[in-house]
Amino acid sequence: MISTIMRTIILYLTVTIAIRLMGKRQIGDMQPNELVVTLLISEIAAIPLQDNEQPVLVGVAAISVLIFLEIIASILSMKSFMIRKVLNGKSVVIIKNGVIDQQAMRDVRMTVIDLIELLRNKDVFNLSDVAFAVLEVNGNLSVLLKKDAQTVTTKDLKLNLPDDSLPLPVISDGKIVAESLKALQSNKNKLYKILKHSKYKISDIFLMTLDRNGNHTIYEKDYNK
Amino acid sequence: MKRLIYAAVILIALISLAFYSHFAVNRYCNDTINDVQNFASNNITSDTLTKSWNKRKNKMSIYVNHDFLDQITMYIGQMILGDNHEDENFKTAYKNIETLIKLIREEQKFAAHSFY
Numbered sequence: 341m342i343s344t345i346m347r348t349i350i351l352y353l354t355v356t357i358a359i360r361l362m363g364k365r366q367i368g369d370m371q372p373n374e375l376v377v378t379l380l381i382s383e384i385a386a387i388p389l390q391d392n393e394q395p396v397l398v399g400v401a402a403i404s405v406l407i408f409l410e411i412i413a414s415i416l417s418m419k420s421f422m423i424r425k426v427l428n429g430k431s432v433v434i435i436k437n438g439v440i441d442q443q444a445m446r447d448v449r450m451t452v453i454d455l456i457e458l459l460r461n462k463d464v465f466n467l468s469d470v471a472f473a474v475l476e477v478n479g480n481l482s483v484l485l486k487k488d489a490q491t492v493t494t495k496d497l498k499l500n501l502p503d504d505s506l507p508l509p510v511i512s513d514g515k516i517v518a519e520s521l522k523a524l525q526s527n528k529n530k531l532y533k534i535l536k537h538s539k540y541k542i543s544d545i546f547l548m549t550l551d552r553n554g555n556h557t558i559y560e561k562d563y564n565k
Numbered sequence: 566m567k568r569l570i571y572a573a574v575i576l577i578a579l580i581s582l583a584f585y586s587h588f589a590v591n592r593y594c595n596d597t598i599n600d601v602q603n604f605a606s607n608n609i610t611s612d613t614l615t616k617s618w619n620k621r622k623n624k625m626s627i628y629v630n631h632d633f634l635d636q637i638t639m640y641i642g643q644m645i646l647g648d649n650h651e652d653e654n655f656k657t658a659y660k661n662i663e664t665l666i667k668l669i670r671e672e673q674k675f676a677a678h679s680f681y
Contacts, residue, residue: 361568361571392631393631393635394630394631395626395627395628395629395630395631397582397627397628401579401582401583404575404578404579407575408575411568411569411571411572411575412572414568415568415569415572
């Protein structure tokens, strides 16, 4: 039993490091070769876990080889367009100038139902609104709407709005988040000054966000629940 | 660049591991065969054979399928139990250990058939 626990810990750490080295990507965003490596890693890790007769080192070595290959493949893909095309494939234009390319759909084995479903995922419910639709290598559909179907932007309205600033959590669960204050080029004194004007004590705040323009939002702790 | 360094480190570690395990397993196999032969020719006692095998088994288990090692342990036990070295059981156990050691060596070998 102890050996199983130890083997599991070793393999857990190996797989975690392996996935970290591959970079942060969700399964849906993975390139084909990344998906293959992820599937293989999970399969290989399971072998020494299921079969105690197999040395753990064999699994660790196999996972290391996969990670090595994945890193090399990603570096080569970055350097060469040809290798990127071979390893990851290339994007396919499904709708061009509002016209569906049926041959392209046949090539990628996509049905009209699939296309409509992917468009709905992009909040596009009317096919005639689409100017361009590109099927990316990770299976996502990128959509460019026709001019008359696009959402009006502040640029279109020629509005002069202040620059956006990312609000960061500066107080979380009654504790000051020093990292966020540093990122906002602010400090505790400035925070205390803001809090002085509000009725809240730090210990009563569940979440407080602040941006570089000094805009803040406070969510009070709910002691009743 | 950072990823390239990781790749290089992994490659060096894998190559070192491959070579080290190859030579280490070969050495352990040679030592085991020598011990078994010495025991067969009454040069070492059953106690020495068991102790040295147990020590070696722990080291070998890092690289070799544990099933092979368990079988060798069983056959060493069978050899020790035999009163007479001319006994059929003793000879069979001896042959089986030789075969298992050969199999372990084959597994470590860089041969075309091991790729398939």
